[in-house]
Amino acid sequence: MNCRSEVLEVSVEGRQVDEAMLALLHTILLHRSTGKFHYKKEGTYSIGTVGTQDIDCDYIDFSFVRVSSDELDRVIRKAVGEFKDAMGNGTDGMGQISLEFYQKKKSRWPFSDECIPWEVWSIKVNVVNLANEQERQICREKVGEKLGEKVINIVEVINQHEYLPKMPTQSEVDNVFDTSLKDVQPYLYKITFQITDTLGTSKTTWFCAY
Amino acid sequence: MDSDLSPQDKKDLDKFIKFFALKTVQVIVQARLGEKVCTRSLSSPTGSDWFNLAIKDIPEVTHEAKKALSGQLPGIGRSMCVEISLKTSECFSFCSWTVTLNISDYYFFCRCDKDIKVSYTVYNRLSLLLKSLLAITRVTPAYKLSRKQGHDYVILYRIYFGEVQLTGLGEGFQTVRVGVVGTPIGTITLSCAYRTNLAFMSTRAPGEDEGAYNGVEDSQEVCTTSFSTSPPSQMGIPGKEGGVPQQVPVQPCHGAQAEHGRVSSCPPADHVPATPSSSGEGAETLSRSIEVKGVSPCDVLETTFTRKVGAFVNKPGTQVTTASLDLPFAAFAPRAYDLEENDPMVQPPESPATSSPLQGSLHSQGSGESGGPAQDDFVMVDFKPAFSKDDLLPMDLGTFYREFQNPPQLASLTIDVSSQSMAEDLDSLPEKLAVYEKNIDEFDAFVDTLQ
Numbered sequence: 001m002n003c004r005s006e007v008l009e010v011s012v013e014g015r016q017v018d019e020a021m022l023a024l025l026h027t028i029l030l031h032r033s034t035g036k037f038h039y040k041k042e043g044t045y046s047i048g049t050v051g052t053q054d055i056d057c058d059y060i061d062f063s064f065v066r067v068s069s070d071e072l073d074r075v076i077r078k079a080v081g082e083f084k085d086a087m088g089n090g091t092d093g094m095g096q097i098s099l100e101f102y103q104k105k106k107s108r109w110p111f112s113d114e115c116i117p118w119e120v121w122s123i124k125v126n127v128v129n130l131a132n133e134q135e136r137q138i139c140r141e142k143v144g145e146k147l148g149e150k151v152i153n154i155v156e157v158i159n160q161h162e163y164l165p166k167m168p169t170q171s172e173v174d175n176v177f178d179t180s181l182k183d184v185q186p187y188l189y190k191i192t193f194q195i196t197d198t199l200g201t202s203k204t205t206w207f208c209a210y
Numbered sequence: 211m212d213s214d215l216s217p218q219d220k221k222d223l224d225k226f227i228k229f230f231a232l233k234t235v236q237v238i239v240q241a242r243l244g245e246k247v248c249t250r251s252l253s254s255p256t257g258s259d260w261f262n263l264a265i266k267d268i269p270e271v272t273h274e275a276k277k278a279l280s281g282q283l284p285g286i287g288r289s290m291c292v293e294i295s296l297k298t299s300e301c302f303s304f305c306s307w308t309v310t311l312n313i314s315d316y317y318f319f320c321r322c323d324k325d326i327k328v329s330y331t332v333y334n335r336l337s338l339l340l341k342s343l344l345a346i347t348r349v350t351p352a353y354k355l356s357r358k359q360g361h362d363y364v365i366l367y368r369i370y371f372g373e374v375q376l377t378g379l380g381e382g383f384q385t386v387r388v389g390v391v392g393t394p395i396g397t398i399t400l401s402c403a404y405r406t407n408l409a410f411m412s413t414r415a416p417g418e419d420e421g422a423y424n425g426v427e428d429s430q431e432v433c434t435t436s437f438s439t440s441p442p443s444q445m446g447i448p449g450k451e452g453g454v455p456q457q458v459p460v461q462p463c464h465g466a467q468a469e470h471g472r473v474s475s476c477p478p479a480d481h482v483p484a485t486p487s488s489s490g491e492g493a494e495t496l497s498r499s500i501e502v503k504g505v506s507p508c509d510v511l512e513t514t515f516t517r518k519v520g521a522f523v524n525k526p527g528t529q530v531t532t533a534s535l536d537l538p539f540a541a542f543a544p545r546a547y548d549l550e551e552n553d554p555m556v557q558p559p560e561s562p563a564t565s566s567p568l569q570g571s572l573h574s575q576g577s578g579e580s581g582g583p584a585q586d587d588f589v590m591v592d593f594k595p596a597f598s599k600d601d602l603l604p605m606d607l608g609t610f611y612r613e614f615q616n617p618p619q620l621a622s623l624t625i626d627v628s629s630q631s632m633a634e635d636l637d638s639l640p641e642k643l644a645v646y647e648k649n650i651d652e653f654d655a656f657v658d659t660l661q
Contacts, residue, residue, distance in 0.1 A: 030341050031338060031341050031345075035251070035253070036253040046254075047262045048251065048262070049256065049263065050341075051250040051251035052248075053246075054248065056246070059596060061354070062349075063353065064349075065348055067251065068251045148349035148350070151345055152386055156386075158342065161335060183252070183253050
């Protein structure tokens with residue numbers, strides 16, 4: 001089974017990096033999160049309810065919807081914050097943050113469990129510096145429009161209904177879903193990012209969310 | 211395909227389609243309420259949240275949607291359309307967004323094994339489609355407009371069946387296919403078309419409005435529920451129609467590629483869904499719309515306009531016009547009175563019910579439109595200062611700026627005061643000139659010191 005890979009590219013100002021990344025990552029996770037599974041004795045399970053929340057950006061003329069889960073939001077914000085710090089504040093630069101969905105495959109001793117990615121979303125970020133307030137105002141609107149296009153791209157890709165892991169049994173649910181959150185249950189995912197410095201070298205940092 | 215479908219599966223599918231249609235309408239209308247929507251995630255299901263999504267039902271919207279459905283389902287050749295329109299205080303309206311739920315008889319369904327219950331996959335995919343709709347509704351231009359609605363314009367919605375009407379979207383509208391879900395009874399396609407030309411026509415010749423968008427001007431068919439000043443109570447009890455699948459037997463499903471899940475049947479709903487039409491292709495021109503209130507388009511909103519008088523502003527007293535003053539250089543006198551007379555913010559236009567004058571801030575220097583006089587076209591430009599949050603304060607920074615962009619004239623510049631002083635000034639001018647000529651040497655010496 002081949003892992004599906006999608007690449008999105010955005011150009012933003014330094015102070016817009018956080019919100020742009022949050023908007024795209026949350027949009028993806030909205031589609032890749034379910035309610036909590038509650039297994040019952042007779043072999044059935046029920047699924048909880050996923051709430052949604054509208055978020056307005058401060059530095060971009062844009063609003064997006066995310067899963068109503070503060071825990072999940074904290075994890076994503078932490079990852080995005082580290083990515084932004086690695087990019088540097090207010091300087092030109094390029095970076096890439098990746099959201100990878102995977103499932104675990106149990107291996108026999110002495111081998112460790114294998115993580116098999118089935119979908120990877122890569123967001124390439126190009127940070128630009130702007131000279132004056134007028135350019136910033138234009139950038140607010142332009143980046144908002146671009147993010148809207150990216151959201152539409154994400155929706156079109158996701159609704160192609162490609163591979164999704166099978167619904168697991170109770171014993172295997174941790175191999176497919178992140179069950180650490182109290183209110184929602186996203187598919188297992190990890191966030192990584194690469195920063196390209198001025199010399200063109202890349203450095204990869206892993207941010208394991210689960 | 212229908213012959214392979216068990217009666218229970220068919221019943222499930224009909225129910226899914228019905229509630230998907232209802233939830234679609236809720237999502238779209240709530241996204242245009244003008245407020246941020248926030249629902250809680252619940253780890254334990256309540257039994258009433260369809261598609262495992264917390265979408266609260268606004269009772270009025272559900273009522274109207276059911277009326278529009280009239281016991282039937284969107285089917286082959288019978289698309290359901292939800293149309294969002296914007297109506298200004300000048301009763302100029304245009305359609306800004308149309309979402310179409312279409313079921314075609316083209317193909318498909320399964321990549322899954324025959325052992326898998328068809329309804330489970332459909333249910334999960336419909337849930338995904340609703341999430342996509344949630345995301346899409348926030349990124350189209352209509353969303354920003356809806357967040358700004360209020361005194362100047364309101365957002366309306368209309369549900370109808372039949373052929374989708376896109377003429378009201380203007381030129382260059384964009385279409386997005388939100389998603390597709392295949393079922394044994396047809397393919398469910400959810401798509402949207404949205405206007406990209408958001409030019410507001412400030413002055414329109416008589417008769418031009420009718421040509422702009424007849425569908426909304428014929429307001430008998432328009433749901434005139436407005437969501438600007440008095441949004442309906444939306445945090446009501448979640449829909450009680452039927453139940454929601456919650457008992458899911460755990461059977462690891464075989465098959466390599468398809469998603470699996472087993473969903474038990476729902477309790478019978480109160481409305482028995484009609485069998486979707488299995489007639490041939492070709493959209494019929496049946497157009498069924500809803501009527502909520504028998505009011506004219508302009509009666510959608512009643513507002514009370516009050517103008518805050520700024521400091522140092524004298525209320526206009528006697529009506530003095532520049533023409534009545536026999537003064538030299540009268541043409542150079544400040545035309546404050548004329549401005550006030552014509553200023554709609556001081557004297558709102560006499561419209562039947564909606565007395566919400568357009569604020570000057572709505573009109574910004576926008577690009578001219580081709581095919582029309584540039585000075586009459588306005589492009590609405592959103593103004594959102596950094597850190598401005600609409601829901602934080604009753605009047606945030608952006609609102610404050612817009613309201614006070616055209617402040618009233620100061621008292622010292624009003625015609626009645628200045629006219630009197632100007633008459634006196636003109637009379638005393640010769641004397642002053644004589645004095646200045648007398649002291650001309652002093653002035654010259656002063657100028658020399660500056661050089």
